[in-house]
Amino acid sequence: MADEKSISVEVVYRGIFQKTLAQRICRSIVLASRKKGHTGTAFSRYGDSPERNGVPAKQFAIVAVDEIELEASMAKYEPAVVDISVAVDDTLVKGVESWAWYGRQPIWKPIREGGTLLVTSEKTPGEIVAQSDRTPKPYTLGIVPGGASFAGLWVYKDDHTDYRVLGALAKVAPRWLPLEAAKQAALDLAKGDRSAAASVQYGYDATVLRQVGAGEGTDGHEKLQFTKPGWTTMRPGIVVDARKPGQRNPQYKKYTARTQRPVVNFDTCIKCTMCWLDCPDECFEVTPEGHYEVVYEACIGCGICAQVCPVKDCIVMVDELKFADNRDRWQDWKKDRGAYNTWFEKVSGVPADPKAAAPASAAGGDD
Ligand code: SF4
Ligand code: SF4
Known part of the structure; x- marks a missing residue:
């Protein structure tokens, strides 16, 4: 480790909403490492498509002992292997799919064996x-205390996530980012505001590290990998297969873009069709009873359905990390309404009592 000539860091973030945050983290890494006498560069990936709201995206920082080593490290446009990955929204740990054509990737995939994953989260490492x-490989997990910062792109409201992450990086990579250099870089970026340096120190002190052994983790997430067509196998032109009735495009799965998911109270649903009509990704399927269930593999978590639903708390947006899979919840309601409603209350934090929603009886009940 001591004879490493360079180090690479990727920041995985929610497209647009966290773009400025990712930029600030990558730039501060380079700035801090320069104070130590290293050289470095920060860059983003402009891949196969432009960035979109909420869709996972990446930016990078590479630091090296000198310009020659930096140039060698830059030979690859996007580092296939990184030393440290930083996820600035904890729902990204369920997997990253920047664009559908190569499938969902485990969050640890680009991290070298023994590397580090830093996650901003209010959850425990477990x-x-x-x-x-x-x-399949061991790595170090670091939890940087704090919720996901959606500080914005055009009007950036800094909540010091960038400085706390810099402090965490100083903890896991002190050779490249010594704590004092990180604090000085934060002071420079904050134009002398000493609270920035205090946040670096807090990130350093409060980040919880935990070793993750090979074999740890869940098998609950879908294995979704696609083979990229080569130049000689591409078809001329672009063919977009139409969606067949009752059959969703198997490659249309944007759930890794989701930080929250809609949960439906089927007992208060008045079957008005608003969610079905307004969902931009056509995620709702009609059930035999005329309810509308969410196809979670297709849902991007935009929250429009919850906004247009006329019944209070009939669709509730819930933290994505409360769910371990994408299975259909209407089947649970169909099987045991009482148990479903108990689950609904627990997961959403709102009452499921149908009498609490006045319009429920107006549409003639469920069956
Ligand atoms: S949150 Fe609702 S409206 Fe948005 S994609 Fe998911 S089901 Fe559709
Ligand atoms: S918008 Fe709400 S009330 Fe209307 S069908 Fe959808 S879930 Fe039911």
Whole structure:
């Protein structure tokens, strides 16, 4: 480790909403390492498509002992292997799919064996490991205390996530980012505001490290990998297969973009069709009783259905990390309404009592 000539860090973030945050983290890494006498560069990936709201995206920082080593490290446009990965939204640990054509990737996939995954989260390391794919290689997990920062792109409201992450990086990579250099870089970026350096120190002190052994993690997430067509196998033109009735496009799965998911109270649903009509990704299927159930593999978690639903708390957006799979919940309601409603209350934190929603009886009940 001591004779390493360079180090690479990727920051995985929610497209657009966290773009400025990712930029600030990558730039601060380079700035801090320069104070130590290293050289470095920060860059983003402009891949196969432009960035979109909420869709996982990556930016990188590479630090090296000198310009020659930096140039050698930059030979690859996107590092296939990184030393440290930083996920600035903990729901990203369920897997990352920047664009559908190569499938969902485990969050630890690009991290070298023995590397580090830092996650900003209010959850425990155990809860994060439980939602990450089973890993074939050991790595270090670091939890940087704090919720996901959606500080914004155009108007950036800094909540010091960037500085706390820099402190955590100083903890796991002190040779490249010594704590004092990280604090000085934060002071420079914050134009002398000493609270920035205090946040670096907090990130350093409060980040909880936990070793993750090979074999830890869950098998609950779908294995979804596609083979990229080569130049000689591509078809001329672009063919977009139409969706057949009752059959969803098997490659249309954008659930890794989700930080929250809609949960439906079927007992208060008045079958108005608003969610079905307004969902931009056509995620709702009609049930035999005329309810609308969410196909979670297709749901991007935009929350529009919850906004247009006219019945209070009939669709509730819930933290994605409360769920371990994408299975259909209407089947649970059909099987045992009481048990489903108990689950609904527990997971959403709102009452499931149908009498609490006045319009429920207006549409003639369920069956
Ligand atoms: S949150 Fe609702 S409206 Fe948005 S994609 Fe999911 S089901 Fe559709
Ligand atoms: S918008 Fe709400 S009330 Fe209307 S069908 Fe959808 S879940 Fe039911």
